[in-house]
Amino acid sequence: MxxxxxxxxxxxxxxxxxxxxxxxxxxxxxxxxxxxxxxxxxxxxxxxxxxxxxxxxxxxxxxxxxxxxxxxxxxxxxxxxxxxxxxxxxxxxxxxxxxxxxxxxxxxxxxxxxxxxxxxxxxxxxxxGSQGSTPPGSSADPADPGDPAVxxxxxxxxxxxxxxxxxxxxxxxxxxxxxxxxxxxxxxxxxxxxxxxxxxxxxxxxxxxxxxxxxxxxxxxxxxxxxxxxxxxxxxxxxxxxxxxxxxxxxxxxxxxxxxxxxxxxxxxxxxxxxxxxxxxxxxxxxxxxxxGYGAGVDSPGWYHHLFTAPDRPVARWLTRAAGLLREADHPVSSAHVIEAVRLAEALAAMRGRPLAGLTETLDAVRAVLGDGSETALALVHDRLVVGDALGEVPDTAPAVPLQRDLARWQRSLRLRPDPAERDLDLDLRKETDAARSRLLHRLRLLGIPWGAPARSTTAGTGTFRETWRLRWDPELAVRIVEAAAWGTTVEAAATARARDGAVHATALADLTALAETCLLADLPDALPTVMRVLADRAALDTDVSHLAEALPALVRSLRYGDVRGTDAGALRGVAEGLAVRVCVGLPPACTGLDAEGAAAMRVHLDAVHGAVALLGGAAETGPDTVRDRWAATLHALARREPAGSLATGVPGLLRGRAVRLLLDDGRLSTEEAARRMRLALSTTAGPADAAGWAEGFLSGGGMLLVHDDRLLDLLDGWLTAVPADAFTEVLPLLRRTFSGFEAGVRRTVGERVRAAARPGGTPIPSAAPTTPGFATHPDLTRADATLPTLTLLLGLPAPPPTR
Known part of the structure; x- marks a missing residue:
């Protein structure tokens, strides 16, 4: 009908x-x-x-x-x-x-x-019981979901x-x-x-x-x-x-x-x-x-667009486009390939009884002729031509919430065109335009509009003045923009209101410090006072050392942005130093009586606080009792604690060994003292599990110490060979985890030295040395000067003075 x-x-x-x-x-x-x-x-x-x-x-x-x-x-x-x-x-x-x-x-x-x-x-x-009323317009007897007609x-x-x-x-x-x-x-x-x-x-x-x-x-x-x-x-x-x-x-x-x-x-x-x-x-x-997930979607929108817009010979035109795409990707495709691909597609259609060559035939031709059997070439054509990333455009006269109009204005002024294809954007924050782009992207992330995500660049240099973003514009972000419009009419105003609200409703101290860091990254000076007030109040009431240790690194990182981005981060220093002092006081008691899982978690906090204190200290510190000195005293106290299990105040070997290594790396502990502590920790009076934990904590900073310091390698080798057979299976996983973190060259060198010493007539590992093991009595200034040009280039510093 x-x-x-x-x-x-x-x-x-x-x-x-x-x-x-x-x-x-x-x-x-x-x-x-x-x-x-x-x-x-x-x-x-x-x-x-x-x-x-x-x-x-x-x-x-x-x-x-x-x-x-x-x-x-x-x-x-x-x-x-x-x-x-x-x-x-x-x-x-x-x-x-x-x-x-x-x-x-x-x-x-x-x-x-x-x-x-x-x-x-x-x-x-x-x-x-009753299943409730049926929603309006729905059937009391729903259709069989397996019915193909439905x-x-x-x-x-x-x-x-x-x-x-x-x-x-x-x-x-x-x-x-x-x-x-x-x-x-x-x-x-x-x-x-x-x-x-x-x-x-x-x-x-x-x-x-x-x-x-x-x-x-x-x-x-x-x-x-x-x-x-x-x-x-x-x-x-x-x-x-x-x-x-x-x-x-x-x-x-x-x-x-x-x-x-x-x-x-x-x-x-x-x-x-x-x-x-x-x-x-x-x-x-x-x-x-x-x-x-779009219910009325199609499998091949790019192909359908081509069918609708091609004036004639759609197969030949489409295969020509596929050839151009593959050539751009460095595939060796010539005009002869296109001619043969068209012939193959039409022949396949005739063999299969189809009126014209369709998508199946053209893709078979791409795989067999243009891609020479390569699935990689076929995947590229499918992604770029069969599906495609064409992005439409809407006139400015279309209705839009004020936040959308402000975002569009920033996109035009900063030349950040929305693009559905994923791409990396490297920013140099010393440049005004790049700094403005960074602020916009950070503000959008704060508003829950993930147009860009921070990424690690493989081409740009390092330094706090560089950022890399991975950008991809999805149409669904339009809904996120409408949702965020409730916070304000401009991107800056909305992000400021969202940050204030996030500070008031934050449940964890680490969330507040991360929010303070974001406010500086996004340059939201009107939101920072509220965030800092709530942060100071929450930090004063929080007595959990793990919470304080988790919150400190983000707060200290934020202090760098005052120089890099031209924002005032001075208000953060007082709160950061207060947190650091409280961590120094509360850390040793918090490390007592921990099991293996708790010790591993606390070691992560220990490393994070150590890095934060290194950034927090510096020229701004004055007086004999600096934050760095307080932290060094805390590490000394932690290293001197008794082993876990011997006393109620015992600290796991993992944390004691880690404290010794951090002190050694900072030059606050001599190599002789580190060797003495290692000898005590690996003595026969210590339990094998505690000794293995101490070794793991000490060596997790890198294995080069074992390459350059013969005494440390000798101590470790002697302890390991003396571990009883019944305890060896308990110790082995800890050591395997420790040594697996070393670089391959370090592992190989340590193994060769130990094997050479174990051979009959081999040279034993010396147990002592007249000077600092593995190091000369004085630094080689000529070799050190050779590194200065590269270091200044990486750090963006002025040219070094003439070499001595």
């Missing part, structure tokens, strides 16, 4: 199908309707005219969100090959009235909220035709056969009649109205009742040639129209709708792909 009613001509389409789009264009040109009705949210009627502006470049999407709850949002994407987009452009260009007739987005949000509430109530009901009508039709690939079947019967030009097959309505008949047959097999449709919604009955009401309204307005463009699944319901009273009665069950706003946002081909 034709998809035509006394009131409208219904054109059933596949969303984002280029064949459907061409058929819609041909039919509209033939029909010349006086009104065009399109499946979509009616809230967009006020902004549909923007589709005709030259700045509007698909793919784009309608974004609707609840004003009081921006996280409740929905997208309606359109590509250049979407039939709905073709219909919109046709109507706008000819000044024909165009309306969206689907259920309002606000009602969709209300129905979703009702379903969620019903599911929560059902989950709270005891077993065997899940995917295209797949059901392909299965009925004997095809196992719905995409390939659709290409063969629709995309390759629909007319490319007006009147190519005589009757423009013929393909729509065929699709309507097929959908009517499927719906006759499907459950009653209200069951899940192909897009997974349970509200088809309500949606279709609303669409019919809008068709009636257009007819009452005097329109006589009405064209309706909708998903093919809905055609039978719009064709067999019941009475208006029945539809009105059904629509009375709709819940109260929330206040909703809608706008246009850029979209990407990648987000149209089904793998991203």
């Amino acid at each position: 034709p998809a035509t009613t006394p009131r409208a001509t219904v054109l059933g389409v596949r969303h984002h199908g280029p064949g459907s789009a061409r058929a819609v264009a041909a039919t509209l040109a033939w029909l010349e309707p006086d009104a065009v009705l399109i499946e979509g949210p009616p809230e967009a009627d006020a902004i549909v005219a923007l589709a005709g502006e030259k700045e509007m470049v698909p793919p784009v999407a309608l974004l609707a969100h609840v004003v009081d709850d921006p996280a409740r949002a929905a997208f309606w994407p359109f590509a250049s090959f979407s039939p709905e987009w073709v219909a919109i452009r046709y109507a706008v260009e000819r000044a024909t009235p165009v309306r969206f007739i689907d259920l309002p987005a606000a009602q969709g949000f209300a129905l979703a909220a009702a379903r969620e509430q019903g599911e929560r109530e059902a989950a709270e009901e005891p077993a065997g 899940l995917d009508p295209i797949a059901a039709l392909a299965h009925a035709a004997g095809h196992d690939d719905p995409e390939r079947w659709w290409e063969d019967v629709v995309e390759h056969r629909l007319p490319r030009e007006r009147g190519a097959e005589g009757d423009p309505l013929a393909p729509f009649r065929a699709v309507a008949d097929a959908m009517a047959a499927l719906r006759d097999r499907a459950p009653a109205d209200g069951a899940p449709g192909p897009d997974g919604l349970r509200d088809d009955a309500l949606r279709e009742a609303y669409m019919r009401q809008q068709i009636r309204a257009a007819h009452r307005s005097g329109h006589t040639r009405i064209a309706v463009v909708c998903g093919a699944w809905h055609v039978p319901a719009l064709e067999r129209m019941p009475s208006a009273a029945q539809d009105r009665e059904l629509l009375k069950t709709l819940p109260r709708k929330p206040r909703t706003e809608i706008t246009w946002v850029p979209w990407t081909h990648r987000r149209l792909a089904q793998q991203t």
